[in-house]
Amino acid sequence: MEKKFYNQLLENNKAWVKSKIDQDPNFFKKLAEGQQPPLLWIGCADSRVPANEIIGAQPGEVFVHRNIANMVVHSDMNMLSVLDYAVNALKVRHIIVCGHYGCGGVKAAMGNFNNGLVDNWIRHIKDVYRLHKAELDAITDEETKFNKFVELNVVEQVYDLAKTNIVQNAWNNNQTLHIHGWVYGVGSGVVKDLGVNISNEKELDEVYQILFNQ
Numbered sequence: 001m002e003k004k005f006y007n008q009l010l011e012n013n014k015a016w017v018k019s020k021i022d023q024d025p026n027f028f029k030k031l032a033e034g035q036q037p038p039l040l041w042i043g044c045a046d047s048r049v050p051a052n053e054i055i056g057a058q059p060g061e062v063f064v065h066r067n068i069a070n071m072v073v074h075s076d077m078n079m080l081s082v083l084d085y086a087v088n089a090l091k092v093r094h095i096i097v098c099g100h101y102g103c104g105g106v107k108a109a110m111g112n113f114n115n116g117l118v119d120n121w122i123r124h125i126k127d128v129y130r131l132h133k134a135e136l137d138a139i140t141d142e143e144t145k146f147n148k149f150v151e152l153n154v155v156e157q158v159y160d161l162a163k164t165n166i167v168q169n170a171w172n173n174n175q176t177l178h179i180h181g182w183v184y185g186v187g188s189g190v191v192k193d194l195g196v197n198i199s200n201e202k203e204l205d206e207v208y209q210i211l212f213n214q
């Protein structure tokens with residue numbers, strides 16, 4: 001049974017290659033020449049939130065980083081390396097942090113269960129709860145509170161991106177770089193734009209602003 005599942009993946013790949021070549025015989029030849037995606041996507045690892053598919057993007061159109069609960073942890077070398085390459089080598093013009101309703105990571109951060117190693121990651125999300133504790137604790141309906149926490153977590157990650165020296169350096173060099181916050185509905189397929197679009201370090205608390213020309 002497992003072998004059948006595994007072999008099916010390889011069969012699926014063959015069928016996919018054929019369908020792409022049927023549409024455009026040069027599809028893969030063009031991709032092999034390089035990439036110039038206009039967009040970096042930072043999303044949750046959740047299997048229900050496939051970056052390319054949600055926005056109808058083809059291979060070559062979106063640079064992707066995914067982890068549990070779409071976090072921007074400023075000491076995460078993986079995230080920083082992706083961000084640095086996307087901003088400084090690929091010169092992406094947009095970064096989208098896309099969270100999703102029903103996120104298991106965010107749910108875990110609202111609770112007190114022992115989840116093992118992942119609790120060390122979840123702690124970053126708990127820090128977001130602490131920042132917005134008054135607002136979240138005031139919501140009595142659990143689902144409404146959960147949804148709001150998902151949204152607040154996305155907004156916080158947008159700001160955390162803006163705090164990085166990578167993003168601020170790009171702005172200082174007059175590079176166009178817009179950061180957006182989205183939440184995806186796994187039960188609807190619909191994206192909600194949270195309307196938090198940062199494109200300038202002046203929108204950060206003063207303590208986070210880096211002065212490059214002094």
Ligand code: CO
Binds near residue numbers: 044069102105106
């Ligand atoms: Co999630």
